[in-house]
Amino acid sequence: MIAWSKDDERLKEGISLWFGKFDEDRPRYGREPAFPREPWLAVMESGILRLPFDEKWGGLGQSLLTTMYVLEELGRCCRNTGLNFGITTHMVSTGVALQRFGSTALKDAHLPQVCAGTAVGTHAVTEPDSGSDALGMRTTATADGDCYRLSGAKAFVGNGPVADLVVVYARTEPAAGPLGVTAFLVARDTPGLTFGDPVEGTGLKSAPLCSLFLDDCRVPRTHILGRVGAGLLVLDHVRTWEILCCFIVGTGEIRRRLDRCVAYAGERSAFGRSVGGFQAVAKRIVDMKIGLEMSRKWLYDTAEKFTAGRKVTADLATAKLVADRIAATLGLGRAA
Template identity: 60%
Template sequence: MIDWTSDQIELRAELSRWSEALNADHLERDERGEFSWEAWKLIRRTGILALPFPERWGGLGQDLLTTMYVLEGLGEICRDGGLSFSVTTSMASTGVSLEGFGSAELKDRYLPLICSGEAIGAHAITEPDSGSDALEMRTRAERDGDHFVLHGTKTFVSNGPVADLFVIYARTAPGPGPLGVTAFLVERDTPGLELGRPIKKMGLRTSPMCEVFLDGCRVPASRVIGRVGGGFLVLDHVMKREILFSFVVNAGEMQHRLDRCIAYAKTREQFGKPIGAYQAIANKIVDMKIRLETSRKWLYDTAEKLARGQNVTTELAIAKLVTSESNLASSLAAVQIFGGNGYMTEYGLEKDVRNAVGGPIYSGTNEIQYNRIASMLGL
């Protein structure tokens, strides 16, 4: 395991003072499926959105591992999983793509807004007919002088209803394949961009989602992120960080859940002794601990390799598989340990299950991750 420095530990510990305020009314917000602007204001004040970005654009200049370590702390102290998901979505979808591939003009204009949280970012990749097969996207962008004109529909756009900036992937050359896709930075009020109604979800309800309709949406050519036809280089770069950011938050959530279950198992008595004294309960908690530590190891080991510039295709797929499945198993075990109380909404554990169900689906389904690993094994 990594020996964190005192500065890193202090940076993460600073989040604790925001815990009570961030968690106020989180159950009610989840029930209403409501994004909390008040909670977002608190997130902005924590500075967490600025973690991985250079100081010249208002960032904190932290490396990948430190950013993940603090994001794990967010998962541990924040019970609003949807809010945490919106945080990592904005950071990765828009901030990471701009910092990695944006022109100097785009960085100077937009990165400070992402770092401060004044602007919320979203990325529009998935389409109603293509799903995981992103290469089959039908959204197209046609050159018209010094603009591109976008036509198409995107779905499952996290942060969409509240986003100020969208990174939209569209085909700029005919036929399938990665070379014909380009990434565009599009402002919310751009004519021809229309947002659909918020989509109701099983979990992560406080992170709003919608469709995005593009009908003659004119985007200046200067808003291309990277180069024309290089959109999948941008997407690959972003998705690596998105997976590490969002699933290390899950590791923090698993740590909180584990601590809560241990405390409950020590104090809840049945048949004359604490339920933790029964092997059936103790084994569930031990499994939670093993899954947590396994997830952490895959996430941080993968991040270390990525930071060194190594190919992490296999490691990233395994990290995503292990963490998403561990988080779901952990949430179900917690409900079982708490029994009838765990099934009640007031304990927040059934919400954890609903949130965790999404993990094996978003950021590339686990079935796709299996395919990637098999391909790297030559199968």
């Protein structure tokens, strides 16, 4: 496994001091489908949203691996899973896409607000008819001088009810197949862009979703991420980050559950000794520990390979499968 530096350790410990504030009033956010506004203020102050972004735009300049290291601790310490989901959605779907593919002018205009958390980000991929099949999307973007006019509908937009910036994927050339999709950065107040009512996600009440509607929404060409027709390249990069970050948060949640199981097995007694001394119980705990470490290894090894510029399609699929299986044993199924 990776040998973390002292700087990595200090960064994780410093940001983790805020995780108690992230968790404040969690029972209320577990009952009501509402974005956790008060905890989000603590998120902004903590600096966690700044992790993977360049210092010139207000970021902390950290690598993907270090970012994952801190996010794993977030999963272990913060039980507000909806807030955790909102953090990774904001950071990756908008921030990572903008930093990697946005023009300098576009980054200058928006990335500082993304780093600070004053502008909440998301992306819109899924559609009512085609689901997450990017090649089957029907949202269109038609060239009109120095702009594109976007029309269509998106569904299940994470952070949507409160999003200020949305990366919208739309088809610019219907006959071009994989080269016919383009990514646009769209501000919430853009005429023609409207948001539906919040929809509660299963197990993520504090991360409400919504639909998004585009009615001849006029977006400047300068707001294209990457280039025309390269939207699936943007999405592939973003989804790799998204899977690695979401699932590493999940391993933190698994570690918290495992720690509780170990503690309970030591406290609970039966037949004159702690239940942790029974072979059946001990075996289950050992299996959970092995599953956790397998998940961590696959995720971090895949991140190292991705950072080195190598293809990780198979590694990513395996990491998802391994992490999801151990999560399922603890009732912590993930989706990405």
